Amino acid sequence: MVVFTGKDLSAKEQAQLLAMAKSIVLKDVQSPERLLDETALFLHRVITDLPKEKQAMLERLHGSMEILRGRKVLVVDDDARNIFALTSLLENHDVDVLSTTKGRDAIELIRTTPDISLVLMDIMMPEMDGYETIRHIRSLPEFRTLPILALTAKAMKGDREKCLEAGASDYISKPVNTDQLLSLMRVWLYR
Structure with a gap:
């Protein structure tokens, strides 16, 4: 079951849904692509059996695995194990990974590396948290449209909104589902 909702879920509601569902897709600008990608992923659907416009949508997303190749992604997380896991995943898709454990x-x-394509930002960090770091990045005019995906261990009610208000492009909770993360990255890099 994939839940498709625009409702702001409480932690209890999200926990209940995740106990029954494989995924929750929150309605936003990119949601039609994400919903199709999620359902195709879980149903192991044969792309050629889908209507032509859906085939084209999935081909753009999945053919866009190529879109990851050679891209530079910054991973910001205060836990070295998370950095290692994300770096391993991304390097398997020929992504050039930079990492740091601090917001500053x-x-x-970001300021000194001109070709960063996307940022994976942990929210719960000491000193300068992810919210503050994202707000600072967004205050720099040249980085207003840089895709920033917020990663947070606490999937609490309002977290998604707080991340988006701070300037994150999108949000995914930890532990990160790697297929979902790659799907989200493809969607944001495809734009």
């Missing part, structure tokens, strides 16, 4: 270092890396 992330800002400096």
Whole structure:
């Protein structure tokens, strides 16, 4: 079961739904692509059996695995195990990964590395948390449209809104479902 909702879920509601569902897709600008990608993933659907317009949508997303190749992605997380896991996943898709454990270092890396395509930002970090780091990045005019995906261990009611209000492009909770993360990255890099 994949839940498709625009409702702001409480932690209890989200826990109940995740106990029954494989995925929750929150309605937003990218949701039709994400919903199709999620359902095709779980149903192991044969693309050629889908209507032509759905085939084209999936081909753009999945053919766009190519879109990951050679891209530079910054991973910001205070836990080295998370950095290792994400780096391993991304490098398997020929992504060039930069990483840091601090928000301030992330800002400096973004400023000095002109070809960063996307940022994976942990929210719960000491000193400068992900919200503050994202707000600072967004205050720099040249990075207003840089895709930033917020990663947070606590899937609490209002987290998604707080992430988006801070300037995150999208949000995914930990532990990260790797297929969902790759799907989300493809959607944001395809734009």
